[in-house]
Amino acid sequence: MRYAFIITIIVLLQLFSFGAALSLEWWLQPWSTPALIMIMWIAIFAITNILLLLSVTKSFANSYRWISAWLLVMHFILLTAMLTGLLYGGFWLLSALGDNAFYNTETIAIGLRIFALVFFIGLFNYTLYSAYVPAVREISIKINKPLNNPLRIAVASDLHLGRLFGSKAIERLNDIVQRYQADVLLMPGDIMDDNTTAFTDYNMAEDLAKLVSSLPYGVYATLGNHDLYGHEQPIREALQNAGVQLLNDEVTCLSHQGQPIWFIGRFDNHKRQRVATTELLGQVNTAEPVILLDHRPSDIVVHSELPIDLQVSGHTHNGQIFPANFIVNAINRLGYGYEKIGKGHFVVSSGYGFWGIPFRLGSRSEVWLITLNGDGSNNADNA
Incomplete structure (x- = not known):
């Protein structure tokens, strides 16, 4: 093969x-x-x-x-x-x-x-x-679980921080989350471009720490395949030292104005020993809102039957260069965009950064701004 x-x-x-x-x-x-x-x-x-x-x-x-x-x-x-x-x-x-x-x-x-x-x-x-000027995609979704106050979620996947995409991109992302008054930023994988060399050389840690501190609930992330190509430990340490809360086959509970919201983060499937989603769900109260960070959208069909309210993914880059976007959408249930499938809502981002070379055709660098509403939310709208 x-x-x-x-x-x-x-x-x-x-x-x-x-x-x-x-x-x-x-x-x-x-x-x-x-x-x-x-x-x-x-x-x-x-x-x-x-x-x-x-x-x-x-x-x-x-x-x-x-x-x-x-x-x-x-x-x-x-x-x-x-x-x-x-x-x-x-x-x-x-x-x-x-x-x-x-x-x-x-x-x-x-x-x-x-x-x-x-x-x-x-x-x-x-x-x-x-590639360098991001679009902002705003959506509002409603879930059938208790949430009296909307949660403003920013999603930036696939940053691929490196020599061609670094401090200025992080500063631009900080400006976006501030302008749109996001409560929390989710980064579902491929945060580094294979290693931490450029991240260290250009002192991006300071910019990333500012981004984390600027959000009421900080930044939650999980590792993607490019974060696991032999440099997992230094990437993990660099992100955690900047204040990013890594969720690799882990769960955590956020208290949003007194109400619990569960975050689950999965390793990319490049990690063969990763924990099954069902096992991670066993550690949370699924009667409360559940948000999953899963780098690849390959398990969406399975996850649509589980008590997951929102899944955010990346990895596909929406093909990055035309006509690869057609291939991406042909081989994935949801290769790009937003869709309500089964029990949950799913967002697959084309990514905030890019892979390899700084060009995009038929795709766009982007940040998603998701307003999550629940039972009891003010101004709750369906997506």
């Missing part, structure tokens, strides 16, 4: 290279020579396979970022070529149906190349914006 995956990736990279080279050959056509075109083809395939070799052999740190970035460049070239091709087809159809003299072929060719360049640059700027 592993070899089949590697072979598939290699084949896809060669196909992307072929498509990107073909697209650039068209774009360069008015100014090119056979020698220039040959150099361009060789350069694209050379870059692809050199980066692939470096990534496979792990010749330098974060080599996967370079191959990912190059793949993204080729992906954007292909998307640009597809859209430009559709426009060209439209002009061709109009010229076939109308007066051919009205359409100057040379002018259209230059115009399409200018459009392709502007669109390609705009695509990069838009995807950077989508």
